[in-house]
Amino acid sequence: MLKQKRAQSAVEFLVTYGWAFIMVLGFIGALFYLDVFNFTAMLPDECEFSSEIDCLEKIVVSSSDVGRHDGSIYLMLANNLGTSIKIDGCYVRVPDLEGDDAVFCEDAQGSCGSGDFNISGETWDQGERMFFNFSQCDTQDVGLREGLKRNVYLTIQYHATGSSPDYLHNVTGMVFTRVERPR
Amino acid sequence: MISRRSQSAVEFMMIVGIAFTLMIPSLFLFQQFSAQSSERIISGQINSFGREMISAVESMYYYGESSKVKVAFNAPEKIQDMYINAGGEGLNEFVITARLYGGETDFVFFTDVPISPEGNMEWSSDLSGGIEPREDAFMSGRMQFSIETVEKDSLKVRIKRLRGE
Numbered sequence: 001m002l003k004q005k006r007a008q009s010a011v012e013f014l015v016t017y018g019w020a021f022i023m024v025l026g027f028i029g030a031l032f033y034l035d036v037f038n039f040t041a042m043l044p045d046e047c048e049f050s051s052e053i054d055c056l057e058k059i060v061v062s063s064s065d066v067g068r069h070d071g072s073i074y075l076m077l078a079n080n081l082g083t084s085i086k087i088d089g090c091y092v093r094v095p096d097l098e099g100d101d102a103v104f105c106e107d108a109q110g111s112c113g114s115g116d117f118n119i120s121g122e123t124w125d126q127g128e129r130m131f132f133n134f135s136q137c138d139t140q141d142v143g144l145r146e147g148l149k150r151n152v153y154l155t156i157q158y159h160a161t162g163s164s165p166d167y168l169h170n171v172t173g174m175v176f177t178r179v180e181r182p183r
Numbered sequence: 184m185i186s187r188r189s190q191s192a193v194e195f196m197m198i199v200g201i202a203f204t205l206m207i208p209s210l211f212l213f214q215q216f217s218a219q220s221s222e223r224i225i226s227g228q229i230n231s232f233g234r235e236m237i238s239a240v241e242s243m244y245y246y247g248e249s250s251k252v253k254v255a256f257n258a259p260e261k262i263q264d265m266y267i268n269a270g271g272e273g274l275n276e277f278v279i280t281a282r283l284y285g286g287e288t289d290f291v292f293f294t295d296v297p298i299s300p301e302g303n304m305e306w307s308s309d310l311s312g313g314i315e316p317r318e319d320a321f322m323s324g325r326m327q328f329s330i331e332t333v334e335k336d337s338l339k340v341r342i343k344r345l346r347g348e
Contacts, residue, residue, distance in 0.1 A: 039208045043215055050226045050288050083274070083293050095285070153285040160293060164271030169278065172286030 040149050041178070047075070049173030053156070054078040056129065058175045061182050062139035062146055071139025072182070073152060075132040075175065084125045085158040088168060092134050093153050094142040123161060139179075146181045222283050225259045226290075229279050232256045233292040236277055239330045240340045244296040248338065251331035253345065260323040263287065267342060269298040277342075299333055299341040 035041050047055035057076035073092055079085060124130050132154070144150055152175045159165050236254055243250040264280040275298045279290040327345040332338055 039211045042208065042212060046219065048219070048222070048284055050283060050290060051230055052290070081291065081293075093286075151285065155286050160274060160276070160291070162274040162293070163268065163276055164273055166271060167268040167276055169289035169291050170287050172284050172288045174284040 043149065043176065045149075045178070046174065046176040049077070050171060052079075052081045053171055053173060054080050055173060055175070058177055060139075060144065060150075060152055060175065060177055060179050062137075062144040062179045071137040071144060073132075073134040073137065073154075073175070075154065076129060077132060077173075078129045079124045079126055081160070082126060084123055084161040086161050086165075087120055087122050087124055087156060087158050089120050089157040090132065091155055092137070093155070094144060094150060095153075124158070144179050146179050149176060149178050151176050222261075225261050225281065226283060228257070228259055229262070229281055229290045232258075233277060233279055233290055236328070236330070236342070237292045237294050240277070240294055240298060240342065241296050243330050243332050244338065244340050246332070248332055248334055251329060253327055253329050255325060255327045257325050258323045262323060267298055297337065297339045299335075299339040 031037065045058075047058040049055055055075065055077055057074070059072075059074040061073070062071040122130075144152070153172060154175065155170055155172045157168055157170055159168050232254075235256075239252050239254050243252060259281075261281045261283055262279060263282055264278075266278050268276040268278060274293045274295055277292045277294070277298075279292075281288055281290065329343045329345050331341055331343075333341045
């Protein structure tokens with residue numbers, strides 16, 4: 001008799017508080033779904049270069065569909081070096097999960113004014129804005145997926161047009177923004 | 184009595200839990216902001232020093248022969264290299280290489296004043312006194328440079344690092 005009573009109260013307890021338990025689980029699930037525990041997403045967008053380069057606009061695009069290699073990175077930068085420069089190359093990289101850098105997009109298609117051209121070899125005048133477009137990048141291979149916020153590093157190699165072409169320099173900048181879906 | 188004690192224990196756990204839930208993301212956000220502002224400060228310091236050096240170089244050149252000035256700099260840790268590109272055609276450059284924003288960045292300061300390349304690229308060995316410098320930090324701390332005009336074939340400015348002065 002006593003055993004039966006204890007079993008009954010146990011069942012009643014579960015029936016009464018089971019719903020509450022399920023609701024709490026659902027609530028926690030909704031919080032995860034809404035990215036509340038993704039602290040990285042709370043950080044503000046950044047596009048930081050040293051003072052020589054001014055970052056005016058940044059967009060990182062990558063599909064979440066497996067096997068698509070249509071990632072793109074668009075940057076609008078301004079030359080603040082105080083002199084005209086000639087771009088000798090540029091590449092984008094992302095640190096992988098082991099912390100090593102993965103270079104995944106080496107050639108930029110640039111447009112500055114009208115028309116498209118490869119940005120390497122272009123002269124970039126002081127104060128001029130240049131549009132850097134890295135397209136057809138394997139963004140998925142380095143873990144850039146739609147909706148995530150990740151660091152992307154851009155390095156530009158250049159020499160000043162007024163100096164010797166042997167004096168090559170690098171300028172590296174960091175872009176931290178949410179990866180968008182391709183349109 | 185037992186129920187009261189367990190109630191206060193649950194309340195205590197809830198308060199501590201809420202405090203931790205607020206504290207952990209705040210610490211994460213603070214750490215990120217602090218890292219970013221530190222890089223901005225270093226970038227500002229390097230720019231300020233580079234401009235000061237170039238300004239001193241140009242002043243000494245236009246003052247003429249036998250001019251000399253000392254410039255001091257508190258170098259931050261992320262500086263990896265410092266050198267002069269001179270002697271080639273066109274502009275001369277004073278370059279400071281630092282590891283910022285996830286990669287190497289050259290801070291280049293241009294001048295059309297002729298700089299003597301003498302002593303260039305020897306700063307690292309000067310500094311270490313035979314000891315290999317750390318790979319991640321070419322030099323840091325307070326350092327002094329003398330900037331003076333030298334006359335050989337034509338008037339030039341020489342930048343020299345001073346030690347123990």
